[in-house]
Amino acid sequence: MSTATVAPFRFFDIVVAGVERLSPTMIRVAFAGPALAAMESAGRDQRIKLFFPHPGQDAPVMPDDDGTNWYPAWQALDPAVRGIMRTYTTRSLTRAPDRLVVDFAVHGETGPGSRWALRAAPGDRLSVLAPIVAENVAYDFRPPAGTDWLLVTADETALPAVAGIFAALPADLPVRAWIEVADAGDRLAPATAADAEVTWLVRGEAAPVTEALRAAELPGGAPYAWVAGESATVRAVRRHLVRERGFDRRAVTFSGYWRRGTTEDQLLAAAESA
Ligand SMILES: Cc1cc2nc3c(=O)[nH]c(=O)nc-3n(C[C@H](O)[C@H](O)[C@H](O)COP(=O)(O)OP(=O)(O)OC[C@H]3O[C@@H](n4cnc5c(N)ncnc54)[C@H](O)[C@@H]3O)c2cc1C
Numbered sequence: 001m002s003t004a005t006v007a008p009f010r011f012f013d014i015v016v017a018g019v020e021r022l023s024p025t026m027i028r029v030a031f032a033g034p035a036l037a038a039m040e041s042a043g044r045d046q047r048i049k050l051f052f053p054h055p056g057q058d059a060p061v062m063p064d065d066d067g068t069n070w071y072p073a074w075q076a077l078d079p080a081v082r083g084i085m086r087t088y089t090t091r092s093l094t095r096a097p098d099r100l101v102v103d104f105a106v107h108g109e110t111g112p113g114s115r116w117a118l119r120a121a122p123g124d125r126l127s128v129l130a131p132i133v134a135e136n137v138a139y140d141f142r143p144p145a146g147t148d149w150l151l152v153t154a155d156e157t158a159l160p161a162v163a164g165i166f167a168a169l170p171a172d173l174p175v176r177a178w179i180e181v182a183d184a185g186d187r188l189a190p191a192t193a194a195d196a197e198v199t200w201l202v203r204g205e206a207a208p209v210t211e212a213l214r215a216a217e218l219p220g221g222a223p224y225a226w227v228a229g230e231s232a233t234v235r236a237v238r239r240h241l242v243r244e245r246g247f248d249r250r251a252v253t254f255s256g257y258w259r260r261g262t263t264e265d266q267l268l269a270a271a272e273s274a
Pocket of ligand 1: 087103107129161
């Protein structure tokens with residue numbers, strides 16, 4: 001019997017198979033790849049790491065690693081040359097043919113991820129770190145047993161995760177969601193069997209999510225909250241739920257998907273030096 005353990009994540013070379021503009025802010029990219037048959041997903045808010053090439057490279061420069069040592073192996077490469085790492089969500093993973101779909105919330109030319117998505121075209125090459133086991137640690141939506149209803153707040157970067165979560169919800173679970181988007185055209189309603197009431201907040205036209213939530217009347221029973229989006233908003237929502245609404249902090253999953261004025265590289269460096 002073999003005692004070898006298989007790393008639950010590995011790098012995949014992927015190539016753009018199709019690009020679709022979903023809305024003013026959202027661009028959907030479908031990826032193909034020779035090894036995609038081995039990729040798995042837990043669905044829900046399954047996170048993955050995309051690696052982008054630097055200007056002048058036709059594919060990201062990646063370490064030669066089978067996934068067991070991926071992070072130190074990537075870190076050991078020259079930052080000016082190695083693939084630029086950014087975090088995204090598996091919007092879907094489908095078979096026959098194998099396709100990984102990622103929805104990009106674009107924010108102009110201010111970051112390599114957004115910049116790449118704005119120009120994405122069939123044939124473009126990226127790498128991705130993704131799971132090869134369906135049950136893996138890279139998703140956060142884990143409602144405790146006994147949850148009576150679900151509260152969600154999100155922005156457009158978390159809309160792909162909300163779509164994955166909504167698709168996995170049991171029929172008739174009561175859900176109250178507040179989703180902030182840049183443009184009225186970005187209100188891409190996630191399909192669900194749950195009993196979901198979604199309040200769309202168009203930035204600049206509606207109240208910010210923290211204010212909308214503060215004014216809301218919430219159902220009784222045991223809630224579970226999943227909160228994602230810009231870091232300062234996420235912190236404010238969590239504080240409101242725990243301190244003012246009396247949510248059990250263990251029943252609040254919160255995740256800063258980006259921080260205003262800070263790149264993902266800077267966030268990573270700050271987390272490492274903390
Ligand atoms: C678990 C997880 C899952 C995620 N899933 C997705 C996903 O499926 N789709 C998706 O689009 N994003 C997703 N994100 C968010 C994404 O990783 C960040 O938006 C990331 O900063 C984008 O990289 P970039 O290279 O475009 O910008 P960076 O180089 O990281 O940042 C450059 C500048 O742009 C700003 N910025 C970053 N994002 C935005 C934004 N959305 N609006 C305005 N300004 C911004 C930064 O504050 C910084 O000033 C996810 C994040 C996490 C943690």
